[in-house]
Amino acid sequence: MEFFRIAFDLVVGLLGLLVLTKILGKTQITQITPFDFISALVLGELVGNAVYDQKIGVLQILFSIIVWGVLIYVIELITQKVRRTRPFLEGKPTIIIHQGKIIKEHLKKNKLDFNQLQHLLRAKDVFSIREVEYAILETDGSISVLKKSKYDPPTRQDYNMAEQKVRLPITLVSDGILIQENLEESGFTEAWLHSELKNQGVATYKDLLIAEWHEEEGLYVQEF
16 A cells, blocks of 8 residues: 555656656756756655655645745846846856956856866867857856867858758658658658658658658658
8 A cells, every 4th residue: 555655646746847847947957057957856855755754745745845945936026027137046047268268267266177168168179179159158057169260160141052942841640650740741641751761762750760851852661
């Protein structure tokens, strides 16, 4: 009976956290600021401790999630409406390379050593400090890089080339499962897909790891 109670509390807690995440938005996951990190830890602890405390039931778990969620939501509203609160609650970006020169004081202030800086730069395909004109440490710990012009890849505009329309590839099959809405959005039918697969020697889309459609390049498939 005790295991059933724990399992039930875990399910309720998980569902509550999922709903709360949907309400608060994707930034709680993709752009974690120090405040977001603390709030996520506390929220997880509230649910985790409640699950293994026999005196706490489902109502108390949901109440904790709701109250904490309301607090986070109110603080998010405050940061949106009152600009002055953002540096304190969310932090602010810091320039760590200015006109090709590393600002050691800013590295030290943000507890960032040179090896960590190199790691962040490599994640942006920068393997030498000499390539960087400006680098900004963002509030979520990532880094934004502006290269020196001679290291920046040339664009079509640099060569006075005509613009080309950018088209987004559409995944039609993933892990052997047909994504019906994508197929319909592309203006195709299952009969068309079967015909295309037959031309490429594939018996059925269930044999595919992925099938991707691009307007200019056609259908790309890869089997399991």
